[in-house]
Amino acid sequence: MARFESLQRTIQVPDGVTVEVDAKTVKVKGPRGMLQEDLSHLPVTITQSGREVQVSVTWPRKREIGMLGTAAAHVRNMIRGVTKGYRYNLRTVYAHFPVTVKVDEKAKVLKVENFTGEKTPRSAQILDGVKVAVKVDDITVEGIDIMAVSQTAANIQNSTKIKKKDLRVFLDGIYIDTKTSLETPVGPAKGK
Numbered sequence: 001m002a003r004f005e006s007l008q009r010t011i012q013v014p015d016g017v018t019v020e021v022d023a024k025t026v027k028v029k030g031p032r033g034m035l036q037e038d039l040s041h042l043p044v045t046i047t048q049s050g051r052e053v054q055v056s057v058t059w060p061r062k063r064e065i066g067m068l069g070t071a072a073a074h075v076r077n078m079i080r081g082v083t084k085g086y087r088y089n090l091r092t093v094y095a096h097f098p099v100t101v102k103v104d105e106k107a108k109v110l111k112v113e114n115f116t117g118e119k120t121p122r123s124a125q126i127l128d129g130v131k132v133a134v135k136v137d138d139i140t141v142e143g144i145d146i147m148a149v150s151q152t153a154a155n156i157q158n159s160t161k162i163k164k165k166d167l168r169v170f171l172d173g174i175y176i177d178t179k180t181s182l183e184t185p186v187g188p189a190k191g192k
Contacts, residue, residue: 008056009072030082081144085182088153090139124159
């Protein structure tokens, strides 16, 4: 297989968004807020010229080519976050015991009470910059940082993991239903 001297990915910066590159730290400002990420752990070079951000790597092997795509994806996700934002919709599923879900804003915790009849409530951490709203059996997780939003949704889903029971029978839990942007209107889920 032939090796290339250098590979590059170019990301277009839309109007209304400003990107600042300082070494391997990228700051993105947009209408929804500001995000900053340190990409110094990736063996790539990040430069900016006009309305474009270039991510490049010299004499790449397979691993470096993969990391080039990762760095470009991080920058694209930051740009999308400050322009459109991210929304994860989760659904509460239960068969016998009605589950109560509450958000504690001060402690940054979502509490799941009476899950499969358990006396102690289960809890999931809500990361900074993420808003969680509960409407009956639907939970909405919103924010501009995809890593914080997706990790919060994963924390909520993992908090209701069932152990030591047959998962084919006990389907109770909170599951990620849909992933959209904040621009998408919130309405009834498919099938209702």
